[in-house]
Amino acid sequence: MERSTVISEQRAPWWRTVLWGTLCAAASLTSLAYSGLGNRTEYGWEVLLLGAGLLVALALPLLLLWRHRAPYAVTLVASAVAVALPVGTWTALVALASLIGRRRGPQVWWTAGAAAVATTVTVVRDTSGATSATSFVKLLFAPSGAAPGMEVTLGWWVAPLFIVVGIAIAVGSGLVVRARREAAASARQVSAAQDASDQLGDQLARQLERERIGREVHDVLGHRLSLLNLHAGALEAHAPSGGPLGESARLVRESAARAMEDLRSLLDMLNEPLETGPAELDLSLVDLPDMIAETVETGVPVSSAVYIDGAEHADPALARAVYRIVQELLTNARRHAHGHPIRLDVNGGPSTGMTIDARNPYVPPTVPSRGGQGLRGIAERVELLGGQLRYGLDDEGRTFRVTVQLPWRSSQT
Numbered sequence: 001m002e003r004s005t006v007i008s009e010q011r012a013p014w015w016r017t018v019l020w021g022t023l024c025a026a027a028s029l030t031s032l033a034y035s036g037l038g039n040r041t042e043y044g045w046e047v048l049l050l051g052a053g054l055l056v057a058l059a060l061p062l063l064l065l066w067r068h069r070a071p072y073a074v075t076l077v078a079s080a081v082a083v084a085l086p087v088g089t090w091t092a093l094v095a096l097a098s099l100i101g102r103r104r105g106p107q108v109w110w111t112a113g114a115a116a117v118a119t120t121v122t123v124v125r126d127t128s129g130a131t132s133a134t135s136f137v138k139l140l141f142a143p144s145g146a147a148p149g150m151e152v153t154l155g156w157w158v159a160p161l162f163i164v165v166g167i168a169i170a171v172g173s174g175l176v177v178r179a180r181r182e183a184a185a186s187a188r189q190v191s192a193a194q195d196a197s198d199q200l201g202d203q204l205a206r207q208l209e210r211e212r213i214g215r216e217v218h219d220v221l222g223h224r225l226s227l228l229n230l231h232a233g234a235l236e237a238h239a240p241s242g243g244p245l246g247e248s249a250r251l252v253r254e255s256a257a258r259a260m261e262d263l264r265s266l267l268d269m270l271n272e273p274l275e276t277g278p279a280e281l282d283l284s285l286v287d288l289p290d291m292i293a294e295t296v297e298t299g300v301p302v303s304s305a306v307y308i309d310g311a312e313h314a315d316p317a318l319a320r321a322v323y324r325i326v327q328e329l330l331t332n333a334r335r336h337a338h339g340h341p342i343r344l345d346v347n348g349g350p351s352t353g354m355t356i357d358a359r360n361p362y363v364p365p366t367v368p369s370r371g372g373q374g375l376r377g378i379a380e381r382v383e384l385l386g387g388q389l390r391y392g393l394d395d396e397g398r399t400f401r402v403t404v405q406l407p408w409r410s411s412q413t
Contacts, residue, residue: 021061024090028057031088034126034136057087064094071099075111079118086126089119093170100174101181116167123162127154137162229256251297258294283323285311288346291323295330301341302330309349315409321381322346322354325404329358332374337363337400348408354387356404362393375402382406 032053060081063074078092096115100108129135131151132142137159138152232253239246285308296302308314314322326346333342337360348354375391382389387406394401 017064017067020094021064024061024064024094025058027090028060028087029054031090031122031126031136032057032086034129034134034139035086053085053087056081056085060087060091063091064098067095067098068102071095071103072107072111075099076114079115082118083121086122089115089122089166092118093166096170097174097177100171101177112167112171115170116163119166120163123159123166127159127162225256225260229253229260232256248299255294255298283316283320285314285319285322288323288326291327292330292344295334300330300334301339302344303341304344305347306345307347308354309351310410313350313411315411318354318385318406318409321385321406322356325356325378325381326358328374328378329356329402333358333360333400336365337361348406350408350410353408354404354406356406357401358403359394359399359401362398362400378402378404385409 035053060078063078067074075092075095078095079089081087082089082092092115096112099111123137126135127137129138132139135152138154141154141158142150142152232249236246236249236253239249288308288311289304289306292302292304292306311319326344329344330342333340340361340363343357343359345357346355379389382404385406387404389402389404391400391402393399
């Protein structure tokens with residue numbers, strides 16, 4: 001069996017309800033005034049009936065406050081009252097228009113039929129009045145300047161015309177409201193679909209760009225690192241045993257192998273869907289001394305002091321940030337102050353947070369450089385963790401110093 005369907009839409013503004021209620025109250029009072037009920041006050045029950053009619057004419061439009069939440073009940077109650085008392089079907093027709101604008105299904109048209117019956121009764125009762133003083137319709141058709149008590153004869157078609165016009169206006173208004181709301185709902189759906197399509201297109205473009213970058217990195221860096229590893233191995237094999245040349249070749253070969261592992265991790269991250277988290281290697285603060293030792297093995301003079309309380313319990317995000325920041329600081333110092341000693345202090349714990357302090361002699365650049373990418377990357381990591389970054393010249397311009405402070409974050413496990 002077909003069920004009634006609700007057409008969702010925002011509620012009408014309050015002033016519209018007040019306007020319709022006021023108009024319906026005025027129209028109901030007009031219908032009551034021309035019903036002739038006020039002229040029949042010979043008996044007490046007629047006076048009570050007139051009082052009840054006045055009260056209903058003023059109170060019935062209040063039902064329009066519920067025309068959105070209970071449109072069937074409001075329309076049927078207003079129609080039944082119009083049949084019982086000569087207050088007109090104005091409220092019922094307004095409620096019917098609201099019902100048709102917000103509902104679908106056979107119940108809508110059954111309710112419209114009830115409103116049509118009530119309208120027929122109201123029009124026939126009005127046109128049965130003998131004079132223009134007891135019939136609002138006859139007042140409209142009375143000659144200009146005619147006396148209020150003048151008898152007016154109507155054609156057979158007048159009552160059906162008023163019935164059809166009243167129902168047609170109510171139904172037509174409801175259908176117009178329904179069409180506008182359905183059009184607005186369709187526009188919102190199209191806009192939402194367009195936004196989703198744009199978002200998917202943007203994600204696809206970014207994913208394709210990541211895959212393209214991954215292929216370029218793999219083809220270029222992968223090839224060069226493989227050659228570096230191969231030549232370093234050959235140099236190590238032909239170098240005199242126990243000599244510094246063989247040791248340097250071994251360090252180059254091992255560094256190239258680790259660089260290949262890091263490259264594979266980065267390529268895996270680029271090839272993952274955008275919705276997943278970064279696939280960066282799991283790094284621990286416990287591994288920090290090993291990374292510093294690798295830098296020392298390359299011949300860089302590093303004086304370091306690392307003391308971290310509860311390093312194994314640090315949050316992975318904090319551990320990764322500290323590891324990459326120290327790595328970048330050593331790389332920057334090796335690049336800009338090659339051959340000069342580097343002083344590195346890393347300490348912290350749950351009670352004090354993390355502090356990284358790196359210093360190296362300041363060497364003015366001989367040629368203009370577009371540098372700053374390393375410090376920008378450090379600044380981004382520090383900002384994400386809510387820390388502080390300070391860098392600049394110290395010791396009267398002889399030392400370049402970088403200090404990073406990060407709040408401690410413990411692992412959830």
